[in-house]
Amino acid sequence: MARDLAIDLGTANTLVYKQGEGIIMNEPTVIAKNRRTNEVLATGHEAWDMIGRTPSFIVAVRPLRGGAITDFETTEQMIRLLLKRAGVSRFARPKVLICVPSAITEVERRAVTEATRRAGAADAQLLEQPMAAAIGADLPIEEPIANMVVDIGGGTTETAVISLGGIVTLRAERVGGFTMDEAIQGWVRKEHGLAIGERTAEEIKKQIGSAQPSSADRDAEVKGRDLVTGLPKTVVLTAAEIREALDEVVTQMIDSVKECLAVTPPELAQDLLLRGIYLVGGGALLRGLPERLQFETKVPVQLSPQPLEAVVLGAGHCIENYQALRGMFMDARR
Amino acid sequence: MTMLDAVVIAATSVTSLTFAAISIASAATLAYLVATDNRRHKPVDGAAQFRRHLDALSDDSREHLREQIRIAREQRQGG
Numbered sequence: 001m002a003r004d005l006a007i008d009l010g011t012a013n014t015l016v017y018k019q020g021e022g023i024i025m026n027e028p029t030v031i032a033k034n035r036r037t038n039e040v041l042a043t044g045h046e047a048w049d050m051i052g053r054t055p056s057f058i059v060a061v062r063p064l065r066g067g068a069i070t071d072f073e074t075t076e077q078m079i080r081l082l083l084k085r086a087g088v089s090r091f092a093r094p095k096v097l098i099c100v101p102s103a104i105t106e107v108e109r110r111a112v113t114e115a116t117r118r119a120g121a122a123d124a125q126l127l128e129q130p131m132a133a134a135i136g137a138d139l140p141i142e143e144p145i146a147n148m149v150v151d152i153g154g155g156t157t158e159t160a161v162i163s164l165g166g167i168v169t170l171r172a173e174r175v176g177g178f179t180m181d182e183a184i185q186g187w188v189r190k191e192h193g194l195a196i197g198e199r200t201a202e203e204i205k206k207q208i209g210s211a212q213p214s215s216a217d218r219d220a221e222v223k224g225r226d227l228v229t230g231l232p233k234t235v236v237l238t239a240a241e242i243r244e245a246l247d248e249v250v251t252q253m254i255d256s257v258k259e260c261l262a263v264t265p266p267e268l269a270q271d272l273l274l275r276g277i278y279l280v281g282g283g284a285l286l287r288g289l290p291e292r293l294q295f296e297t298k299v300p301v302q303l304s305p306q307p308l309e310a311v312v313l314g315a316g317h318c319i320e321n322y323q324a325l326r327g328m329f330m331d332a333r334r
Numbered sequence: 335m336t337m338l339d340a341v342v343i344a345a346t347s348v349t350s351l352t353f354a355a356i357s358i359a360s361a362a363t364l365a366y367l368v369a370t371d372n373r374r375h376k377p378v379d380g381a382a383q384f385r386r387h388l389d390a391l392s393d394d395s396r397e398h399l400r401e402q403i404r405i406a407r408e409q410r411q412g413g
Contacts, residue, residue, distance in 0.1 A: 022402050023409075135391065138400060142391035165391050309406040317399045324390035327383065 002092035002122070004322060006315035007082065008099045008132070009112070011064045012154030012177055012282055014044075014078075015309065016086055017316035019094075023309060024086065029154075031078050032060040040077055052197040066174040067101035067156035069108045076115035088120040095322060096121040097329070099315045101156045102128040103172040109330065125329040127318060129153065129311050130160035131167060133280045136314030137304040141165055146268035146275060150257055150293075151311065152283030154178045157253045159260040161268055165328070169263050173256035177283040179249045180205050187245035188222065192235045196224035208239045210287040211250045212295075250289065254296050261297060276300030280310040 006017040009029070016025035027044030034041055035057050042050065042060075050060040063074040088094060096116050100109070109126060116124035130151050139147040141162045151158045154177045161169045181201040188194050188201075196204075200222060208220045217239035226233040257277070261269065277299055279290055284307050294301040304310050318325045389395060 017402075022405055135396075135399070136403075138396060138403060140393065142388040165387050306403055306406050306410070308410075309403075313399060313402050313406065316402060317396065320398060321390035321395065324386045327387055 002088065002094035004095040004097070004319045005083070005086055005088075005121075006097045006099070006312060006319045007079075008129070008312035008315060009064070009075075009079075010099075010129075010153050010311070011062065011067060011156070013308070014082065015312035016082060017312045017319065018086060019316075019319050022316070023312060025082070026309075028062075029064055029078070030060055030062055031074055031081075032058055033074070033077075035059050040081065043078060043081055051199055065155055065178070067103055067153065067172070067176070068105070068174075069111060072111050072115075075111070076118070079112070079115045080119040083116070083119045083121065090120070093120055093122040095123040095125070095319075097125050097127055097315050097319055097322075099127050099129045099132045099311050100330075101153070101172060102130060102158055102160075102170055103156065103174070113331075125326075125331055127315055127329055128158075128160075128167065128170075129156075130158045130170065131162065131328060132311045132314035132318070133304075134160065134162050134278075134314065135317050136306070136310035136312070137278050137280055139278060146264065146271035148260070148264075148272055148275075148277045148299075150253075150277055150279050150281075150284070152176055152253060152279065152281040152286075152289075154282065157256050157283065159257050161260065161264050161272075163268055168265065168268060169260055171256050171260040171263075173252060175249050175252045175256075176281075177202075177205075179252075180209065180246050180283070180286070183245050183249050184209070184242060187241065188224065188235070188237070189227065191241065192237075193227045194222070194224040194233055194235055195227055196222060200224065204237060204242060205246075205286070208237065209242050209246060210239055211243070211246070211292040212288040213240070213243070214288055216287065246286070250286070250292065253283075254293055257293060257297060261299070272299050276302055278302060278304050280304040280307045282308055 003019040008015040014029045018024045028048040030047040032042040032047040032050045047060050054060050063071040069075050113124040130149050133151045134141050134147055134149040141147050142165050144164050147162045149160055156172055156174055156176050158172045160167050181198050184201040184204050188196050219236050219238050221234055221236055223234050290301045290303055
């Protein structure tokens, strides 16, 4: 009998959970294709290594951007490959639960479920990422108290207040880790006249990026192409200027959390002062972000123990209790 | 056995088979009607479903999840 699967189809990374086994796959959401034949050449880590380094006939793309599916055909190919690698075949057809951004459109929703069914799933259901994240962060969401989770992914920042097993308030903003990378690329281009790739920008963010000053601030050397001479060039970036580059994006994220707090019913809002806000997602790992969010909202903030895996682990719990939790899935509530 | 006996036996068999078929069809129809009627009138127990939903999210049911979190943490630390 086929074991059911849970998939966190993130803008940055895709994780797969297999019923009774746990996380069996964790890799970048990237696919490399031959432009001429449209054949898939590589996926995941192998395809990620190709970004910005491919010859003209190969294209390495992320099929999701800003929490939206920008390339349906590639997304379908990727889901098909993922299911094949997870052991789905004509004779082993599992139920598949896919975690998607809550702001996903009706068209995207149908495209994902159809692609999953066509790829061999016996049934395909969708679950909002913040709900899965709250379960995966091991929050007591079944109790009549407020649990606030902020999921900062590659393309979206989603904030939800959950009580009694359901979402009470939800806010989604199309900013995330990749928006930060783009901000760094723009800053380096404008201030230093240097063109850098998205992978380099991500490295800078991880090395010296921060949301507020700290004693860990340091400088980093970055190599790129001089926009005036066209020659390779090295410049030194400081933590303070990267913080300035990221400030607009970080402010947008914090404003989104504040908006969610503003529409939270008062009874639940008072719970949050005691219980605090939980951060999950790769973007939550930006240095100083929990402290800055706490300072601006005046609500205690803590980082989930497994910010990168929380969504898929939460979805995995739903797969293990499929019938009982079916009512949470997006189709069931329509 | 005379010709008349054979005809009587054949006629009896056909009649018995016909009645047997009618009985089976009637029983099946009755069973179907009873089953669908039960289903139609059975109220959807929303409270029980909601209770099951909360139980599946409860602290006790999250034991397996905590084990998975521990494994993920160990893998991250190891990797």
